Amino acid sequence: MVESKGNENLMAAASYLLGFVTGIIFLLIEKQSRFVRFHAMQSTILFGGIFVVNLALGFIPILGWLVGLLLSLAAFVLWIVLMWKAFQGEMYKVPYVGAIAEKQLAKMG
Secondary structure, eight states: OOOSHHHHHHHHHHTTTTTHHHHHHHHHHOOSOHHHHHHHHHHHHHHHHHHHHHHHHTTSTTHHHHHHHHHHHHHHHHHHHHHHHHHTTOOOOOTTHHHHHHHHHHHHO
């Protein structure tokens, strides 16, 4: 599916665009590019995890909401950085999450 390196970088960056949703979409449609699949898996795991944690924090009055707000701010900054790194062609691994993403991709084949 990947036509060129620039297109590959754009697809990798786009896998972060809507968080875990676009991550899942790119995991389903991209079968050849290891680079795109890595970023899609990392997006799915990272932003899926953040979504679940934020959901749980929403049930904790005041303190949970404040922590959720800080987590959302950190996630926004990370979202920008990860899209930029992917667009630049860098295989940037978020600590811990990047290793999990690689292991999951290895299991998928």
